[in-house]
Structures are given as structure tokens and as C-alpha cells.
Amino acid sequence: MRTEEARPIRLEDYRPPDWLVETVELDVALDPTATRVRAALTLKPGSNGAAPAPLVLDGEGLILKSLMLDGAAVPAEQYVATSDRLTIAQPPPRAFRLEIETEIDPSANTQLLGLYRSGRIYCTQCEAEGFRRITYFPDRPDVMAVYTTRIEADKTDAPVLLANGNLVEAGDVPGSGRHFAVWHDPFPKPSYLFALVGGNLACVEDRFRTMSGRDVTLRIYVEPGKEPRCVHAMDSLKRAMRWDETAFGREYDLDIFMIVAVSDFNMGAMENKGLNVFNDKYVLASPETATDNDYERIEAIIAHEYFHNWTGNRITCRDWFQLCLKEGLTVFRDQEFSADERSRAVERISDVRGLRAHQFVEDAGPLAHPVRPALYHEINNFYTATVYEKGAEVVRMLKTLLGPDNFRKGMDLYFARHDGEAATVEQFVQCFADVSGTELAQFMRWYSQAGTPEVIAAGRYDARTRTYRLEVVQSLPPTPGQPSKEPMVIPLAVGLVGRDGRDLPLTLADGRPLARGVLTVKQPSETFEFADIGEAPVPSLNRGFSAPIKLVANLTADDLRFLAARDCDPFNRWQAVQTLATRLLVDNVAALRAGGAAHRDAGLLDALAAILDDGALDPAFVALALTLPGEADIAREIGRDVDPDAVFAARAALRAVVGEHLAGALFDHYRRLSEARPYRPDAAGVARRALRNACLDLLVATRRPDAISLAARQYQVADNMTDRAAALATLSLYDVPERAAALDDFYARYRGDPLIVDKWFTLQAAIPEPATLDRVKALTAHSAFSFANPNRVRSLISAFAMANQKEFNRADGAGYDFVTETVLALDPKNPQLAARLLSALKSWRVLEPTRRALAQAALRRVAAAPALSPDVRDIVARTLGED
Ligand code: PHE
Ligand code: ZN
Numbered sequence: 001m002r003t004e005e006a007r008p009i010r011l012e013d014y015r016p017p018d019w020l021v022e023t024v025e026l027d028v029a030l031d032p033t034a035t036r037v038r039a040a041l042t043l044k045p046g047s048n049g050a051a052p053a054p055l056v057l058d059g060e061g062l063i064l065k066s067l068m069l070d071g072a073a074v075p076a077e078q079y080v081a082t083s084d085r086l087t088i089a090q091p092p093p094r095a096f097r098l099e100i101e102t103e104i105d106p107s108a109n110t111q112l113l114g115l116y117r118s119g120r121i122y123c124t125q126c127e128a129e130g131f132r133r134i135t136y137f138p139d140r141p142d143v144m145a146v147y148t149t150r151i152e153a154d155k156t157d158a159p160v161l162l163a164n165g166n167l168v169e170a171g172d173v174p175g176s177g178r179h180f181a182v183w184h185d186p187f188p189k190p191s192y193l194f195a196l197v198g199g200n201l202a203c204v205e206d207r208f209r210t211m212s213g214r215d216v217t218l219r220i221y222v223e224p225g226k227e228p229r230c231v232h233a234m235d236s237l238k239r240a241m242r243w244d245e246t247a248f249g250r251e252y253d254l255d256i257f258m259i260v261a262v263s264d265f266n267m268g269a270m271e272n273k274g275l276n277v278f279n280d281k282y283v284l285a286s287p288e289t290a291t292d293n294d295y296e297r298i299e300a301i302i303a304h305e306y307f308h309n310w311t312g313n314r315i316t317c318r319d320w321f322q323l324c325l326k327e328g329l330t331v332f333r334d335q336e337f338s339a340d341e342r343s344r345a346v347e348r349i350s351d352v353r354g355l356r357a358h359q360f361v362e363d364a365g366p367l368a369h370p371v372r373p374a375l376y377h378e379i380n381n382f383y384t385a386t387v388y389e390k391g392a393e394v395v396r397m398l399k400t401l402l403g404p405d406n407f408r409k410g411m412d413l414y415f416a417r418h419d420g421e422a423a424t425v426e427q428f429v430q431c432f433a434d435v436s437g438t439e440l441a442q443f444m445r446w447y448s449q450a451g452t453p454e455v456i457a458a459g460r461y462d463a464r465t466r467t468y469r470l471e472v473v474q475s476l477p478p479t480p481g482q483p484s485k486e487p488m489v490i491p492l493a494v495g496l497v498g499r500d501g502r503d504l505p506l507t508l509a510d511g512r513p514l515a516r517g518v519l520t521v522k523q524p525s526e527t528f529e530f531a532d533i534g535e536a537p538v539p540s541l542n543r544g545f546s547a548p549i550k551l552v553a554n555l556t557a558d559d560l561r562f563l564a565a566r567d568c569d570p571f572n573r574w575q576a577v578q579t580l581a582t583r584l585l586v587d588n589v590a591a592l593r594a595g596g597a598a599h600r601d602a603g604l605l606d607a608l609a610a611i612l613d614d615g616a617l618d619p620a621f622v623a624l625a626l627t628l629p630g631e632a633d634i635a636r637e638i639g640r641d642v643d644p645d646a647v648f649a650a651r652a653a654l655r656a657v658v659g660e661h662l663a664g665a666l667f668d669h670y671r672r673l674s675e676a677r678p679y680r681p682d683a684a685g686v687a688r689r690a691l692r693n694a695c696l697d698l699l700v701a702t703r704r705p706d707a708i709s710l711a712a713r714q715y716q717v718a719d720n721m722t723d724r725a726a727a728l729a730t731l732s733l734y735d736v737p738e739r740a741a742a743l744d745d746f747y748a749r750y751r752g753d754p755l756i757v758d759k760w761f762t763l764q765a766a767i768p769e770p771a772t773l774d775r776v777k778a779l780t781a782h783s784a785f786s787f788a789n790p791n792r793v794r795s796l797i798s799a800f801a802m803a804n805q806k807e808f809n810r811a812d813g814a815g816y817d818f819v820t821e822t823v824l825a826l827d828p829k830n831p832q833l834a835a836r837l838l839s840a841l842k843s844w845r846v847l848e849p850t851r852r853a854l855a856q857a858a859l860r861r862v863a864a865a866p867a868l869s870p871d872v873r874d875i876v877a878r879t880l881g882e883d
Contacts, residue, residue: 121199328391813854831869
């Protein structure tokens with residue numbers, strides 16, 4: 001394991017590399033416990049200055065077997081090799097060839113970083129700093145080299161041998177039972193994009209003709225027998241390839257594109273050049289095994305990794321501080337792809353829900369950091385909602401501010417100017433400044449200032465002067481290391497909605513129309529005036545969630561109901577319902593804590609009834625509107641002294657009230673949407689099932705016996721996983737006999753399929769009852785569970801800690817104890833997984849005093865434990881705010 005890095009890495013300390021690598025020839029002889037790696041590097045001095053610098057190569061847990069320079073063994077006194085560094089103090093001041101032989105043990109690699117085994121498959125994961133676990137190397141993204149990889153392995157053990165690029169040679173090693181393959185990747189790449197795979201894999205093949213007429217072979221490799229479950233992934237890949245050509249003019253560049261699905265993976269997937277490695281959860285799908293939601297995630301992640309080929313691979317990051325340069329941009333691209341493939345409004349609402357549930361929470365707590373951090377202790381801990389999701393919002397804001405044409409021109413310039421380079425955020429933004437002639441210096445604060453801006457907007461209509469004045473005040477709360485902030489540039493998309501529901505024309509006081517309906521807010525406080533407004537409008541602000549802000553507007557309940565029914569911006573129709581519900585829920589939490597009863601809100605119920613009745617709406621939109629704000633949304637709104645029991649109770653009560661009030665309509669819609677049709681994961685089918693299951697969920701929330709038996713019946717007769725899992729999810733929230741029966745049945749049906757058993761773990765972890773903690777503990781001993789597999793750990797333990805706020809935050813602290821003890825047990829084996837699990841405690845400071853003290857005590861026990869990994873040490877220190 002790595003020794004603790006006491007000193008942080010700082011952006012301002014960046015220096016170009018002293019030594020560059022032009023080519024890498026790797027020769028890897030796979031063996032379960034003693035894999036021999038020979039690396040031949042051609043090195044040359046960087047452009048760093050006059051004096052030839054020492055050559056310092058990164059390593060981690062390596063054993064050096066031999067070292068040759070320009071064909072001759074390097075004398076022992078001329079180098080120092082430790083397990084985590086190889087130093088040649090006085091290398092020749094010119095280009096030379098270095099041959100390094102190391103030995104590694106893939107079976108002992110439980111971190112799943114570097115070369116490891118997933119089942120019987122050999123695979124690699126090198127982002128961010130895993131290549132140094134394979135060989136000594138300047139393991140930093142601004143060192144880009146051309147790789148040739150020879151892999152050799154036992155023929156029966158690993159009949160398939162893959163690496164980046166194109167296959168150039170393959171054959172037997174005579175008389176040894178072994179064979180080899182040689183792959184060459186002509187595109188210079190950083191070491192984190194290196195990959196190799198060996199194993200007994202089946203493959204599904206297809207073809208894609210690019211826009212310039214080149215034929216590309218597409219292959220998805222999976223465990224033998226799983227081939228039929230690759231149809232959706234392959235289809236998604238082809239659609240993503242086509243979309244990148246049309247939307248961004250980007251074409252694929254190698255002759256072959258491969259995806260390998262493995263069962264043991266720390267993250268979702270990895271964009272290695274020409275050889276993406278995936279968590280099999282994001283590849284495998286069939287109607288019987290995967291839900292609509294799984295289908296959507298697979299499509300999005302396949303697209304995401306594919307899109308990295310241009311945003312991440314062809315143009316990579318200069319250093320890890322620039323992570324959002326590839327991740328935020330690529331998330332933006334995959335969101336746009338999904339929006340074009342499905343419903344734009346529904347995609348946007350789902351994305352914003354995710355942003356608020358994860359990124360806003362992160363931004364409001366001790367782990368808050370800028371989209372581009374200025375400092376880190378452990379880069380693994382910065383693959384966060386802020387870098388990914390807020391990073392995507394920042395790119396989206398550029399598009400909103402500059403308009404679609406300038407945005408496309410800026411992207412074209414970025415690809416033209418920086419292809420083949422390791423770039424920075426400044427270089428990216430400069431492309432947009434150049435094509436649009438816009439000054440973007442203030443905009444850069446989105447990359448450097450952490451925290452969610454709060455915007456207070458107050459509008460006033462003056463009938464006498466026929467003007468509408470909108471006063472906008474922005475502020476940005478302090479975050480760790482950033483006590484005071486500068487004002488942001490906020491693109492605020494607005495509409496003024498007239499009584500008939502139509503938007504009034506927006507003319508600024510100077511007589512010009514407001515371009516694209518977007519106000520650019522730059523000052524701490526600013527007033528915008530619209531002329532020629534003939535009636536008192538209702539303002540619709542931050543349409544489409546044009547900026548990732550927390551908006552407080554002076555809208556009455558009547559205004560919100562009006563917007564919910566009439567706004568032409570679907571996002572704000574949905575938002576209006578959410579705001580109504582959130583206001584009520586926050587009041588009710590306070591009422592319940594004061595020993596009173598929850599209130600009803602006839603206005604909210606009417607608004608929901610109207611949306612449910614509006615036959616013109618996309619059923620997927622209606623389903624989202626019927627989904628009340630989550631517990632995390634309510635807790636965030638309350639902001640301090642949060643009692644998770646009261647939050648849960650208020651929400652559960654309101655769900656029951658809505659279900660009761662709308663029961664007639666909900667039953668009607670349920671039946672109307674039930675007519676038998678074959679399962680198809682297309683937008684229409686998804687929407688129909690989403691609404692039907694949302695209706696069922698609200699009905700079951702009433703605990704009416706007829707609703708419970710409807711769910712039990714749906715569970716039994718469902719011909720697809722979406723409907724079966726939805727019925728089970730809603731049933732499992734309530735202590736009814738049907739629940740135990742259905743859970744047992746589910747396990748019995750799917751016990752042979754780990755990815756489905758994961759759903760079974762998650763559903764049980766989410767049960768909002770005191771017995772759940774013991775149930776989860778007991779399940780860790782279940783034969784289907786394993787602490788060594790990240791998907792199992794996440795589906796049971798992370799689900800408990802993140803999706804069951806009530807039971808994780810038990811008033812006796814036992815939830816915190818269980819999770820932190822699990823973190824400590826996992827840490828020596830898989831620090832990345834442990835650190836991520838620990839981040840479930842990131843909101844401890846907003847809890848009411850008893851829980852806050854218990855959470856803090858649990859965190860302190862982690863901090864005091866001996867021999868923490870850098871990953872867990874960093875998270876615990878920042879979470880406690882004591883570093
Ligand atoms: N780069 C991957 C992605 O977002 C995520 C990842 C990071 C995977 C680190 C593995 C390790 O596409
Ligand atoms: Zn990514």
C-alpha cells in the first residue's frame with residue numbers, strides 16, 4: 001500500500017515534465033500470481049530548461065527485476081529502486097531507451113487498481129494513478145506516448161487477449177501451451193488510458209460505418225452465455241457514434257472499438273482508448289433482468305465512455321486538477337445525447353434531480369470543493385458530483401450564455417486547436433471567448449469558487465408605466481478554505497407568463513428584445529426592467545434550470561399553481577409543483593417535531609390532480625411531477641438541526657394524503673396504462689411504465705388493502721423487470737405480509753444472477769424500519785454477498801447509508817457505527833470503495849444535536865484508527881473539518 005502523502009498536491013505548483021516518453025513497448029506475460037512486465041520506454045528530455053534533470057519514475061508496490069539503458073545493464077550505484085519510485089540521478093542528457101522488468105501479482109490486487117483479476121479475467125484499471133502499479137513510469141496525464149502491447153498467456157486460461165488500438169499480430173508460443181497478441185495504438189495517450197484484458201470471453205460483434213465511410217468493427221466482450229444481454233449496449237453504442245458525428249462532427253478514429261464487461265469494478269466504466277472496460281452492471285440488459293432505469297443508465301454510460309474518445313482521449317487533461325475538462329464536458333455531452341434520444345424535458349428534470357440530490361448536498365457540506373480544485377491529497381476522492389455534474393452545468397451555462405452557434409464554433413475550435421494535447425480549463429474556455437468575442441474572466445469563477453449560489457429574485461409590476469422590474473440579488477456561502485467569494489456570472493433564463501398562459505414579449509428598457517430569453521446576472525445585486533408589459537405577469541425564472549443555483553423568488557402559492565398548469569417551460573412546470581410540495585413539507589416537518597399534526601394543502605393536491613388529468617402531457621413528465629421531493633431535498637431546504645425521522649414522517653404522510661385524495665384518478669390511470677403490450681425499452685414504453693408505477697406507488701402509500709394486493713399482483717404477473725421491481729420496491733416500504741412473500745420469491749427466482757440479487761439487497765437496505773440495520777448486518781453473511789465485490793457492497797451497504805436516511809441516521813447512532821466499522825474493514829482491501837462509503841457521512845453537521853454528536857464520534861473513531869489509506873484519511877479529515 002502507498003505511504004501516506006502528508007503534503008497536498010497544488011495546482012499552482014504545476015511544472016511541465018522533465019522527461020517525456022515517446023513510445024512504450026510493453027510485454028506482459030500473464031500469470032495469476034507472478035505476471036512479468038517488460039517495459040521499453042523511449043525517453044527524451046522535456047522542454048523544461050537547460051540542466052538535465054534526474055529521471056524519477058512513479059511506482060507502487062513494484063519489484064524491480066532488471067534495468068537496462070540503451071541495451072546495457074544499469075550499474076546498481078546509478079539508480080535507486082523502491083517499491084514506489086525508480087530514480088536515475090544522472091541520466092544521459094539526451095534521448096535514450098530504458099528497459100524495465102518488474103513482477104506483479106494480479107491475484108493479490110484487491111484495490112482493483114492496476115492489473116487485477118475479476119473472476120478468472122485479467123483486466124486493468126489505470127485512471128487515475130494505476131499504471132504505476134504495472135510498471136515504473138512518469139504516471140501523469142501530460143506525458144503522452146504511443147503504446148505497443150504484447151500480451152502472452154496460457155491459451156486455455158486466457159484465449160482472448162486485448163489491448164488498446166489495432167491488433168497487429170497474434171500466434172502461439174510453440175511448445176508452451178501459451179499464445180500471444182500484439183496491439184498497437186497509433187494515438188499518443190497518457191498512461192491512465194492504457195488497458196489490457198485477458199480471459200475466456202465471449203464476444204458480440206457488429207459494424208459501424210463512419211461519416212467519412214470508414215468501417216469500424218464493434219465488439220462487446222462478456223462472460224460466455226451473457227451475449228444475448230448485449231443487444232441494448234451495442235445499439236446504444238451505434239446511436240452514440242452517430243450522434244457524435246451529427247451533433248459535434250466527431251468521428252471514430254481506430255478500426256476497432258471494444259468494450260469488455262467485468263464483474264469487479266470500482267466505478268461505472270472506463271474510457272481506455274479503443275478498449276473501454278465496463279462494470280457489467282452497465283452493459284448487460286434484457287427485459288427480464290433490467291429495469292427501464294437500467295436501460296437508461298447503460299445507454300448514458302456507453303455514450304459517455306464513447307464520447308471520451310474526443311473529450312478526454314484525443315484531448316486529455318494536463319494534470320488531474322483539470323479533471324472536469326474531460327468529465328464535466330463529457331457528462332454534458334451524454335446528457336445532450338440522452339435528451340435527443342428521449343424526452344428533453346424529462347431528461348433535464350432527471351438530471352437536475354440528481355444534481356440537487358448529490359452535488360448540492362456535497363456543495364453544502366464539509367466536502368465542498370470547486371469544479372476545479374486547487375489542492376488535493378488523494379485524487380481518487382475527486383471523482384465527485386461536483387466535478388462531473390456541476391462540471392456539466394458549467395459547460396451548459398457556456399452554451400446558454402453564448403448561444404448554440406457560438407457554442408458549436410467554440411467546440412470546433414477546441415478540437416482543432418488542442419487535438420493531441422493535454423489541455424487546461426483555461427484553454428477550453430479561451431476557445432469560446434475567441435469565437436464569440438466575449439470576455440469570460442468572471443465566468444472562470446464557476447471553476448474556482450465552491451458552493452451553490454443563492455439567488456433571491458423579486459419582481460414587481462407597475463401598471464402605470466407598463467414596466468416589470470426584476471431585482472436579483474446573488475450570494476455565495478463560504479465553503480472550506482473559501483471564507484469569502486466574488487459574484488458569479490449567472491445566466492438566468494426568464495419568461496413573463498400572461499394570464500392566458502402565453503409568454504409576453506420581453507423588451508428591455510433600451511427597446512431591444514432580450515436575446516434567447518436569458519438575462520446575464522453579474523453584479524451582487526442587479527435590477528432588470530422590461531418595457532411594454534400590458535398586464536401583471538407571473539415570472540418564470542431559471543427556466544430549464546439555466547444555472548445551478550438555489551433560487552428564492554417571491555411567488556405566491558397561486559403563482560406556483562398557475563405555473564404548474566400553464567408555464568410553457570416544462571422544467572418550471574415541474575419545479576412549481578416541487579416548490580409547492582417542498583414548502584408544505586418543510587412546514588410539516590416543523591409541525592411534527594413540535595408535536596402537532598401535518599397540514600394539508602388543497603392547492604398542491606389540485607395542482608397534482610390537474611397534471612394527472614392533462615392528457616397532452618408526456619406520461620414520463622407526469623410521473624416525475626407525481627414524485628414528491630425526496631428526503632434529501634427536504635433536509636437541504638431545512639438546512640440545519642435536521643431530524644431525519646420527522647422528515648421521513650412528513651414525506652410519508654404527504655404521500656398517503658396524495659394517494660388518498662387522487663385515488664380514483666390513480667386507479668383509473670393505472671388501469672388505462674395496463675393494457676398488455678410487449679415490453680419495449682423505447683421512450684413511449686418507458687413513459688407508460690413510469691406513470692403506471694408512480695400511480696401504484698402513491699396508491700400503496702395509503703396502505704389500502706386493494707392497493708397492496710394490486711402491487712402484489714403486479715409483482716406476480718409482470719413480464720419484465722421494470723414492473724416487477726417497481727411493485728416490489730413499493731411493497732417493500734410497508735410491513736405487510738405480501739412483502740416477505742415477494743422478497744422470498746424474488747430471491748428464489750433470481751438467485752443465480754448477481755446483478756439482480758443486488759436489487760434484492762438494495763430493496764431490503766431501504767426498508768424504513770428499525771429492524772433494517774440488523775437485516776443488513778445479517779445479509780452481509782448471506783452466501784450471495786461479498787465484501788470483495790464493489791457492486792455487492794454498494795447495493796447493500798451504500799444503499800443503506802445513502803438511500804435510507806431514516807435508518808442510517810438512527811437516533812442511537814448504530815447506523816453510523818455499522819457504516820464506519822465497515823469502512824475500516826474495507827479500507828485495507830479497497831481504499832477507494834471504503835472512502836466513497838465514508839462520504840455518506842458528509843452531511844453530519846446539519847443533523848440535530850444528538851445525531852450530530854454520534855456521527856462525529858463515529859468519524860473520530862475512524863480518524864483515530866491506525867494505518868488508514870490516503871483515501872480514507874483524506875475523506876475523514878475533511879468531513880470532520882479538522883485537517
Ligand atoms: N473516467 C471514468 C469515467 O467517468 C471514471 C473512472 C474514474 C473510472 C476512475 C475508473 C477510475 O468515465
Ligand atoms: Zn467520464
